[in-house]
Amino acid sequence: MSSGTIHELTALLSRLPGIGKRTAARLVFHLLDADTDYVRHLGATVAALPDKIFRCAICGNLDESNPCHLCADPSRDATLICVVERIPDLWAVETGGTFRGRYHVLHGLLSPLDGVGPDDLNLALLHQNVTAQQVREVIVATRPSVEGEATALLIQQTLADTGVAVSRIAAGVPHGSEIEYTDARTLERALADRKAM
Amino acid sequence: MPQNTLSKVQIDSLSLVQFRNIARAEFAPSPRFNVISGRNGMGKTNLIESIYLLGALRSFRTSVRREIISQGERDAKISARFGQSLHGLSVEIQLGAQGRQISMDGKAVVPDGDYFRTLPMVLFHPGNMELVQGAPETRRRFLDRALFQADAAYPQLYRQYARALANRNTVIRRQPLDMRALVPFDSALAKLGSQIVASRAAFTAQLSQFFEEGVLEVSGGNRGAIRYRPRVSGDEAAFLQVLDAKRQLDVDRGYTTCGPHADDLDFEVDGRSAKKYASQGQQRTVVLAAKIAETRVLSQRCHRMPLLLLDDVSSELDRDRNRHLFLFLSGVGGQVFITTTHPDHISTSGERADFCVTNGALSSL
Numbered sequence: 388m389s390s391g392t393i394h395e396l397t398a399l400l401s402r403l404p405g406i407g408k409r410t411a412a413r414l415v416f417h418l419l420d421a422d423t424d425y426v427r428h429l430g431a432t433v434a435a436l437p438d439k440i441f442r443c444a445i446c447g448n449l450d451e452s453n454p455c456h457l458c459a460d461p462s463r464d465a466t467l468i469c470v471v472e473r474i475p476d477l478w479a480v481e482t483g484g485t486f487r488g489r490y491h492v493l494h495g496l497l498s499p500l501d502g503v504g505p506d507d508l509n510l511a512l513l514h515q516n517v518t519a520q521q522v523r524e525v526i527v528a529t530r531p532s533v534e535g536e537a538t539a540l541l542i543q544q545t546l547a548d549t550g551v552a553v554s555r556i557a558a559g560v561p562h563g564s565e566i567e568y569t570d571a572r573t574l575e576r577a578l579a580d581r582k583a584m
Numbered sequence: 585m586p587q588n589t590l591s592k593v594q595i596d597s598l599s600l601v602q603f604r605n606i607a608r609a610e611f612a613p614s615p616r617f618n619v620i621s622g623r624n625g626m627g628k629t630n631l632i633e634s635i636y637l638l639g640a641l642r643s644f645r646t647s648v649r650r651e652i653i654s655q656g657e658r659d660a661k662i663s664a665r666f667g668q669s670l671h672g673l674s675v676e677i678q679l680g681a682q683g684r685q686i687s688m689d690g691k692a693v694v695p696d697g698d699y700f701r702t703l704p705m706v707l708f709h710p711g712n713m714e715l716v717q718g719a720p721e722t723r724r725r726f727l728d729r730a731l732f733q734a735d736a737a738y739p740q741l742y743r744q745y746a747r748a749l750a751n752r753n754t755v756i757r758r759q760p761l762d763m764r765a766l767v768p769f770d771s772a773l774a775k776l777g778s779q780i781v782a783s784r785a786a787f788t789a790q791l792s793q794f795f796e797e798g799v800l801e802v803s804g805g806n807r808g809a810i811r812y813r814p815r816v817s818g819d820e821a822a823f824l825q826v827l828d829a830k831r832q833l834d835v836d837r838g839y840t841t842c843g844p845h846a847d848d849l850d851f852e853v854d855g856r857s858a859k860k861y862a863s864q865g866q867q868r869t870v871v872l873a874a875k876i877a878e879t880r881v882l883s884q885r886c887h888r889m890p891l892l893l894l895d896d897v898s899s900e901l902d903r904d905r906n907r908h909l910f911l912f913l914s915g916v917g918g919q920v921f922i923t924t925t926h927p928d929h930i931s932t933s934g935e936r937a938d939f940c941v942t943n944g945a946l947s948s949l
Binding site for chain 1: 696697698735736737740741744747748750751754755758762764765767768769771772775776
């Protein structure tokens with residue numbers, strides 16, 4: 388192995404988010420010391436990514452099949468759609484196990500300040516699915532930030548002509564946490580959005 | 585007011601490293617009056633600035649971090665240990681090229697809205713003389729700075745509003761106007777903006793009561809009031825209507841013309857606008873009474889007496905108003921830092937420590 392390869396891999400790794408040049412170099416030298424089977428397995432898995440993982444043409448999820456296993460699952464309720472910003476958010480909801488509808492991944496939030504406009508989000512497909520699948524409810528599960536709220540309103544607007552019910556996840560005190568340690572702004576919203584018992 | 589039983593923000597020790605012209609300084613202030621003297625340009629205000637930075641997490645003199653770090657150095661450090669009523673809390677702020685790091689009791693923290701409430705401070709400096717006649721921004725900053733400390737939910741609300749506003753301004757500057765992108769930020773602005781207006785209105789009402797007391801004390805007979813003049817009413821639906829009505833204007837101008845970012849305050853003396861009618865003397869009374877009111881309202885809202893920072897203000901006030909200022913300072917019982925070129929003119933009652941600053945070096949007198 389020429390040192391050119393080491394430099395090349397270091398440069399490639401340092402393009403990953405959160406990885407600087409030093410960390411990249413450390414990872415390369417770690418790989419050079421590691422079990423060769425592991426290194427080959429890792430390399431082959433990385434190499435196969437573009438051919439094995441597809442963006443689902445229905446919901447925008449990333450999976451080994453297109454449509455993804457969630458959209459293809461006939462036991463899931465196709466009339467209920469949970470909209471999320473990113474795939475890790477989809478996994479988070481899915482880990483809960485109680486949601487049995489389908490998902491829609493936006494791959495971003497409306498943020499003109501960061502150059503993300505309505506057309507940069509996966510919205511046309513959402514509109515199409517809602518119309519085609521006779522969806523009864525769309526739950527918007529974006530984070531409660533300015534951009535997350537704006538995106539929720541954009542979705543409501545986009546789907547207005549379909550007549551589908553659009554709802555927003557609740558924001559407030561996290562389960563199992565202490566009121567005492569909840570920040571003031573969250574508590575303020577939780578009080579404002581209280582529910583009758 | 586039972587000031588003596590109230591806890592207070594008190595610095596027991598302060599240490600500065602590479603802060604402006606101060607290479608290194610250790611400082612053990614008195615729990616009451618600290619008079620810092622020295623000729624102009626020696627670094628007196630730097631000391632006030634460093635303490636203010638601990639409470640406000642920003643300077644009142646610059647927004648450029650580079651200026652605060654000593655020339656040729658990589659970072660500046662301010663550390664303070666607070667007194668008994670804050671359980672000996674230690675706070676350290678490190679300012680570097682990369683950003684700032686804050687730690688409390690040795691643990692790195694990301695300050696939340698409660699931070700400002702924990703360490704309330706009131707700054708009184710010559711720039712405050714602009715409060716009556718200056719631009720609306722001067723009065724908004726006065727109000728917001730106090731609210732940041734008085735209301736733990738306000739800092740985040742304020743930042744969210746600023747974010748929504750910046751997004752809306754980006755949308756209206758782009759041709760052709762994309763209504764799909766505009767409508768969500770109109771809603772965000774109306775929702776957050778109406779909350780800001782409500783917080784400001786409630787706070788100003790409270791502030792105004794203390795201001796009235798202050799004006800009466802200082803003037804010996806005048807009636808003062810602070811009126812909040814919101815640009816848009818605190819009603820979310822009405823706010824939306826205004827945004828709708830002003831849309832074309834906003835597009836033409838390239839920014840959002842209406843909202844709490846354009847609010848103003850009106851100081852009144854005997855029912856008349858101080859901006860329009862007050863004499864120079866009355867304006868000084870207004871500024872002094874506003875600072876007295878800020879101190880009293882914060883001690884009530886934060887449940888502790890704010891630390892008081894007075895940067896060369898005696899030179900801005902006449903003899904009679906100086907007397908009232910020190911009468912007030914003697915009564916409140918908080919920790920006070922005063923810079924001056926004439927320490928003998930500062931008439932304090934109670935425990936006092938004198939310090940002298942010469943070319944960035946601090947010595948006890």
